Amino acid sequence: MGQVLLEIKNLKKTFNEDLHVLKGIDLCVKEGEVVSIIGPSGSGKSTLLRAATFLETIDGGEIKYLDKVAATTENGVVKYASKHELKEIRNYFGLVFQNFNLFPHFSVIKNITEAPIHTDHVSKDVAYERALKLLSKLGLSEKKDAYPCELSGGQQQRVSIARALAKEPKILFFDEPTSALDPELTGEVLKVIKELAKEHMTMIIVTHEMQFAREVSDRMIFMEHGVVQAEGTPDEIFNSDNARVQEFIGKF
Amino acid sequence: MNFSVMLQLLGNGMLMSISIFLLTLVFSLPLGMVVAFGRMSKNTIIRGIVKFYISVMRGTPLMLQLILVYFGPHFLFGVALSSNYRFIATIIGFSLNYAAYFAEIYRGGIESMPKGQYEAAEVLGFDKFQTFFKIILPQVVKRVLPAMTNETITLVKDTSLASAISMVELFDVASQIAASKSTIMPIMVAGLFYYVFNFIVAFIMEKIEKRLSYYK
Ligand SMILES: Nc1ncnc2c1ncn2[C@@H]1O[C@H](COP(=O)(O)OP(=O)(O)OP(=O)(O)O)[C@@H](O)[C@H]1O
Ligand SMILES: [Mg+2]
Numbered sequence A: 001m002g003q004v005l006l007e008i009k010n011l012k013k014t015f016n017e018d019l020h021v022l023k024g025i026d027l028c029v030k031e032g033e034v035v036s037i038i039g040p041s042g043s044g045k046s047t048l049l050r051a052a053t054f055l056e057t058i059d060g061g062e063i064k065y066l067d068k069v070a071a072t073t074e075n076g077v078v079k080y081a082s083k084h085e086l087k088e089i090r091n092y093f094g095l096v097f098q099n100f101n102l103f104p105h106f107s108v109i110k111n112i113t114e115a116p117i118h119t120d121h122v123s124k125d126v127a128y129e130r131a132l133k134l135l136s137k138l139g140l141s142e143k144k145d146a147y148p149c150e151l152s153g154g155q156q157q158r159v160s161i162a163r164a165l166a167k168e169p170k171i172l173f174f175d176e177p178t179s180a181l182d183p184e185l186t187g188e189v190l191k192v193i194k195e196l197a198k199e200h201m202t203m204i205i206v207t208h209e210m211q212f213a214r215e216v217s218d219r220m221i222f223m224e225h226g227v228v229q230a231e232g233t234p235d236e237i238f239n240s241d242n243a244r245v246q247e248f249i250g251k252f
Numbered sequence B: 001m002n003f004s005v006m007l008q009l010l011g012n013g014m015l016m017s018i019s020i021f022l023l024t025l026v027f028s029l030p031l032g033m034v035v036a037f038g039r040m041s042k043n044t045i046i047r048g049i050v051k052f053y054i055s056v057m058r059g060t061p062l063m064l065q066l067i068l069v070y071f072g073p074h075f076l077f078g079v080a081l082s083s084n085y086r087f088i089a090t091i092i093g094f095s096l097n098y099a100a101y102f103a104e105i106y107r108g109g110i111e112s113m114p115k116g117q118y119e120a121a122e123v124l125g126f127d128k129f130q131t132f133f134k135i136i137l138p139q140v141v142k143r144v145l146p147a148m149t150n151e152t153i154t155l156v157k158d159t160s161l162a163s164a165i166s167m168v169e170l171f172d173v174a175s176q177i178a179a180s181k182s183t184i185m186p187i188m189v190a191g192l193f194y195y196v197f198n199f200i201v202a203f204i205m206e207k208i209e210k211r212l213s214y215y216k
Helices: A045-052 A083-090 A108-119 A124-137 A153-165 A183-198 A210-216 A234-238 A243-250 B003-039 B044-059 B062-077 B085-111 B115-123 B128-165 B170-181 B185-214
Strands: A004-015 A019-030 A034-038 A060-065 A068-074 A077-080 A093-096 A171-175 A202-206 A219-224 A227-232
Touching: A004 A045, A019 A045, A019 A060, A019 A202, A019 A227, A034 A045, A034 A210, A045 A171, A045 A202, A068 A083, A093 A153, A093 B115, A108 A124, A108 A153, A108 B128, A124 A153, A153 A171, A153 A183, A183 A202, A183 A210, A210 A234, A219 A234, A219 A243, A227 A234, A227 A243, A234 A243, B003 B044, B003 B085, B003 B128, B003 B170, B003 B185, B044 B085, B062 B085, B062 B128, B085 B128, B115 B128, B128 B170, B128 B185, B170 B185
Parallel strands: A034 A202, A034 A219, A093 A171, A171 A202
Antiparallel strands: A004 A019, A004 A060, A060 A068, A068 A077, A219 A227
């Protein structure tokens, strides 16, 4: 495995002064790695992804992508990189949301091409070519002119994965990508993620799909009460002697 | 006064009513957006001022506002009223008033947008300006259209209030002829005109709503 793409150190996040949601998280992800994050509801998994993608500001610690420091803490004060640098760093990652957040007024192809064209200044032709390739890969070629409201949940989520991939990120974050789907639709989305894993796409996946996580991950992280309680290969996690991990996995 | 002269006077009144309507839209539609942003400003002073402005515009009669805008400069500062100021005052009065109403409609539309749209745009690298104009505004337009239709229809009828400062628009003309000739006919013509005008407005708005119904 290659270089370190993401390094999070001692990350802290507090809501409303006294709700300590992240209490010093360390996370290091190397190129090509698939890391899944599991843990009970409210343990801070989404908050961690949102902090890593700058949707939440952190209250302590450090976030580094490759050699670029996005946020760091000096003498207890968090300092973020400049707006310009953050924009550059944003290009390193993509985020797939639980409820897709597609743009409903754009067709599928426009959902995918708009960001590359207008934020990365990729030419229209290149952006369309890239989008069509992604759509065919995700089995959505015939839906390119459809609007999100005309698609099933599973199709919408695949479009949102294509939208994230079109920016050619180095890391892709997923926050419970199948939680909003009917059970019979989760398979098609999980299959896409497994295929990406085979192509060694670096991914950090928050999920409650234990079997899937076991299959797809190089490493699993069990989070609870804002800290990493256990970390290891899927086999290590599934055979952990940590009582909390056992109890959590036993539920599935 | 024969029939054709009367019709001609009414026709001029109609043109004036249409002018007030169109010019008010031209100024108040964009001004409303500025007011809406002021109303949502993070700066408490700006927000407070704009909130007060909206409450005055919505809480006092438009007729009174027109009179104030028209006579205000004269009584407050002793400015001599030029003959074409009457028309300008009408447009200013209507635009200020309607901008307040439109602002509240825009604000409702903008605030109803799901947070996820902003977040998706942010992660994809759109800046604030692109996010608003490409992602948010087009969806807001669709959301506010029914409320905008109502307000626009009200504006058609409200143009008659300009008669309060003796603007020679349709209602003013019609009521003057009716009074001097003791006939209800001009009032009926005026009523029919407002009705047809609004029929057309509603038709156009419906067309726009249809055009935007390609997505949910
Ligand atoms: N914007 C916010 N303001 C206040 N509290 C918040 C906010 N966002 C999250 N929280 C709180 O932080 C805690 C962790 O939330 P988070 O969404 O990260 O959990 P999670 O592990 O993703 O849970 P789930 O598995 O249910 O998605 C919860 O107690 C939640 O109520
Ligand atoms: Mg969550």
